[in-house]
Amino acid sequence: MSVYPISRPRRLRRTESMRSLVRETTVSPSDLVLPLFVVPGTGVRRPVVSMPGVDQTSVDELLRDAEEALGLGIPAVLLFGIPDSKDETGSSGYADDGVVQQAVRALKRAFSELIVITDVCLCEYTSHGHCGVLQGQDVDNDATLPYLARMAVSHAAAGADVVAPSDMMDGRVGSIRTALDEAGFAEVPILAYSAKFASAFYGPFRDAAESTPQFGDRRSYQMDPGNAREAIRETLLDVEEGADMVMVKPAAAYLDVIRGVRDEVECPVFAYHVSGEYSMVMAAAERGWLDGDRAMREVLLGIRRAGADRIITYYARQFARGPR
Ligand code: PBG
Numbered sequence: 001m002s003v004y005p006i007s008r009p010r011r012l013r014r015t016e017s018m019r020s021l022v023r024e025t026t027v028s029p030s031d032l033v034l035p036l037f038v039v040p041g042t043g044v045r046r047p048v049v050s051m052p053g054v055d056q057t058s059v060d061e062l063l064r065d066a067e068e069a070l071g072l073g074i075p076a077v078l079l080f081g082i083p084d085s086k087d088e089t090g091s092s093g094y095a096d097d098g099v100v101q102q103a104v105r106a107l108k109r110a111f112s113e114l115i116v117i118t119d120v121c122l123c124e125y126t127s128h129g130h131c132g133v134l135q136g137q138d139v140d141n142d143a144t145l146p147y148l149a150r151m152a153v154s155h156a157a158a159g160a161d162v163v164a165p166s167d168m169m170d171g172r173v174g175s176i177r178t179a180l181d182e183a184g185f186a187e188v189p190i191l192a193y194s195a196k197f198a199s200a201f202y203g204p205f206r207d208a209a210e211s212t213p214q215f216g217d218r219r220s221y222q223m224d225p226g227n228a229r230e231a232i233r234e235t236l237l238d239v240e241e242g243a244d245m246v247m248v249k250p251a252a253a254y255l256d257v258i259r260g261v262r263d264e265v266e267c268p269v270f271a272y273h274v275s276g277e278y279s280m281v282m283a284a285a286e287r288g289w290l291d292g293d294r295a296m297r298e299v300l301l302g303i304r305r306a307g308a309d310r311i312i313t314y315y316a317r318q319f320a321r322g323p324r
Helices: 008-015 018-024 057-071 099-110 141-158 171-181 200-209 229-241 253-266 275-286 294-305 316-322
Strands: 032-038 043-046 056-057 078-080 117-121 164-165 193-196 245-249 270-272 309-313
Touching: 008 018, 018 309, 032 057, 032 099, 032 294, 032 316, 056 057, 056 275, 056 294, 099 117, 117 141, 141 164, 141 171, 164 171, 171 229, 171 316, 193 253, 193 275, 229 245, 229 253, 245 253, 253 270, 253 294, 270 294, 275 294, 294 309, 309 316
Parallel strands: 032 056, 032 078, 032 309, 078 117, 117 164, 164 193, 193 245, 245 270, 270 309
Antiparallel strands: 043 056
16 A cells, blocks of 8 residues: 555545545435334324433324335334333233234334334333333243233234344244244244343433333343443344344444444344434533534444444434435
8 A cells, every 4th residue: 555645545535525425334314213102192292301302102193203204215113102001011012902003003004115113022011110021029031931922923913014022031032933923924024132231321212111110120131231242142042043133232332242243144233323322412412512413423324334234213304304
């Protein structure tokens, strides 16, 4: 490689057209998935205070948001439900007329081309707020699997295009795959939250989804933030159990993990740019401490550059509306 003055890297940075010509990584709306929070009722649109720009909505309002996303070129949404009632086993999560099931039916009826992904986890539906059923104070792994499988099947029966288990129980991908196949949903793919870390960055989401654990924390099932090699192990186990797509979560604080997973598997790799990662940029922007739109675009680009094929982000619509 020649050096200065032969070599002048600035030659390729002189104009936006030149920079654009040689840009290695880009983000487009078609790379993004928009998470949506659905609540019972009609005409409900309740802003989530800790996530500016994000609302909890009833199904009718959800349809508007989904339509806007689709119109902006965002191909998929990820649904979370906030039910009226919660119990020990999260039964409102696998009820045929549950909030998510109703939302899926309405979305697929209105926009057949929109990819509807559902989050499969008990935490929004259990009275204790944990992602599985309890045995004393412990989350019982094996006893939880049938509930998750039942929830996934009920989502598929409602018409979900993809189910995405986020609970981090061992063996859930295999259990869900078997249950889907037995119920006649062999064609419904699984997007596994494979490397999901026990993160402080889920704070604002737990406000949005009303899913804060009533005691303890999630460290006995979500991964320890120090473990990148274990993330590969978790991912390979999920692929072996039948995951069609895998996910790393959070994203921006785990770029090395995204790269590691991307280099290890052939299937699509998603990264979840989570609530706290979104809200901290929004909060800094509100204070005038940085240019929120530019900062958000830079973070999303970084997540893509690290190796994520697709990004789940609350910023999807703002991103797709174009730079400000
Ligand atoms: C449910 C779930 C969580 C998120 C996605 N699915 C929260 C948690 O594990 O506490 C977090 C998403 C976000 O912070 O944006 N298990």
